[in-house]
Amino acid sequence: VTEGDQGGGVLTQLPADTATLSGGVGATALREMLPIAASVAPFAVVVGVATREADLSLAGGFLGSLAIYGGSAQLAAVSLLHAAAGLLAVVATGAVINARFLLYAAAMEPLFRHQPAWLRWVGPQFIVDQTYALTAGRPELATPSVFRRYWLAAAALLTAVWLSGVGTGMVMGPVLPASTPLHFAAIAVLVGLLVPHLRRPRSALAAAVSAVTAVAASDLPGGVGLLVGIGAGLVVAGALERSTS
Amino acid sequence: VNLVALLAVGALSWALRVLPVNLASIDRLPDRHRRILGYAAPAALAAMVATEVAGGDGASRVPTLLATLVAGVVAWRTGRLGLTVVAGIGSLWVVQTLTLG
Numbered sequence: 001v002t003e004g005d006q007g008g009g010v011l012t013q014l015p016a017d018t019a020t021l022s023g024g025v026g027a028t029a030l031r032e033m034l035p036i037a038a039s040v041a042p043f044a045v046v047v048g049v050a051t052r053e054a055d056l057s058l059a060g061g062f063l064g065s066l067a068i069y070g071g072s073a074q075l076a077a078v079s080l081l082h083a084a085a086g087l088l089a090v091v092a093t094g095a096v097i098n099a100r101f102l103l104y105a106a107a108m109e110p111l112f113r114h115q116p117a118w119l120r121w122v123g124p125q126f127i128v129d130q131t132y133a134l135t136a137g138r139p140e141l142a143t144p145s146v147f148r149r150y151w152l153a154a155a156a157l158l159t160a161v162w163l164s165g166v167g168t169g170m171v172m173g174p175v176l177p178a179s180t181p182l183h184f185a186a187i188a189v190l191v192g193l194l195v196p197h198l199r200r201p202r203s204a205l206a207a208a209v210s211a212v213t214a215v216a217a218s219d220l221p222g223g224v225g226l227l228v229g230i231g232a233g234l235v236v237a238g239a240l241e242r243s244t245s
Numbered sequence: 246v247n248l249v250a251l252l253a254v255g256a257l258s259w260a261l262r263v264l265p266v267n268l269a270s271i272d273r274l275p276d277r278h279r280r281i282l283g284y285a286a287p288a289a290l291a292a293m294v295a296t297e298v299a300g301g302d303g304a305s306r307v308p309t310l311l312a313t314l315v316a317g318v319v320a321w322r323t324g325r326l327g328l329t330v331v332a333g334i335g336s337l338w339v340v341q342t343l344t345l346g
Binding site: 035036038039054055056057060063064066067068069070072073074077078081087090091094095098099100101102103104105106107108109110112113120121123124125127129132133136137181182184185187188189190191192193194195196197198202203204206207208209210211212213214215218225226229230233234237238241242 | 246247248249250251252253254255256257258259261262263264265266267269270271272277280281282283284285286287288289290291292293294295296297298299300309312313316317320321324325326327329330332333334335337338341
């Protein structure tokens with residue numbers, strides 16, 4: 001996948017001083033991940049509260065959060081557990097919501113190709129919307145050693161903040177207010193990651209079709225509507241790419 | 246039992262992430278399919294934002310939509326993620342304060 005395929009990626013939208021990897025790869029990764037990690041922290045707290053309500057211990061909550069590594073999927077899974085849904089429904093819903101990571105992983109395959117085996121089996125665990133969007137379409141990350149340091153630093157920071165948030169939610173759940181504007185941070189991050197793609201008309205069209213379809217299909221059970229929306233967006237993308245190739 | 250369910254979701258999620266990286270070479274895909282993969286991020290992000298905004302109850306939907314639009318404009322104009330989040334939260338707080346007060 002070349003840079004142009006990513007609709008410009010996030011890089012072109014970053015200020016000039018962060019557009020290069022000056023000051024060290026790890027430092028750059030931490031600097032770029034910090035606002036993202038800070039913004040998902042309130043969402044992590046919400047997920048933590050819901051996880052506690054599903055009768056999980058603190059250790060169990062951490063373990064489950066590390067294993068699923070996706071807030072929406074975990075929130076759906078623990079909400080279903082809390083509602084005493086069947087094991088199959090819980091597992092299917094969580095897996096369907098995380099299914100988009102399959103597409104991200106396929107797109108990131110060239111970045112992992114020349115990595116050591118341990119990183120090829122452990123590293124993809126940290127593929128989420130935010131980390132994928134941060135690394136997509138960045139030729140300066142194509143060097144294996146550079147990508148390795150960038151990925152590990154970004155993943156470490158995101159994981160530390162995510163687990164801290166989940167733990168806070170699990171411990172402090174009963175005394176936290178039910179809803180604050182801070183909860184919007186998780187949506188705002190997705191908006192901030194989405195908008196750079198919209199500068200490319202084809203990506204914008206695929207995004208619009210995906211959004212409308214996902215909302216129209218949102219009554220479908222557990223995360224299926226999301227996948228239907230993404231699928232519709234990719235079908236449109238396929239038609240657009242066929243019309244010019 | 247609940248932890249087993251979460252770990253099962255995690256195992257499936259891990260397989261979804263690891264298998265494309267280790268079993269497939271993207272170079273073997275036709276060029277057009279590779280380009281379509283580049284649309285996965287905008288499609289998925291848009292679907293998630295849209296369902297989040299539309300999924301709230303009636304009272305929270307309009308403030309959330311307004312805050313999303315403000316965040317979108319700030320992201321478009323500045324390209325700065327931190328500023329986007331602050332503007333979104335700030336505008337949601339303002340709208341909620343105005344409508345509740």
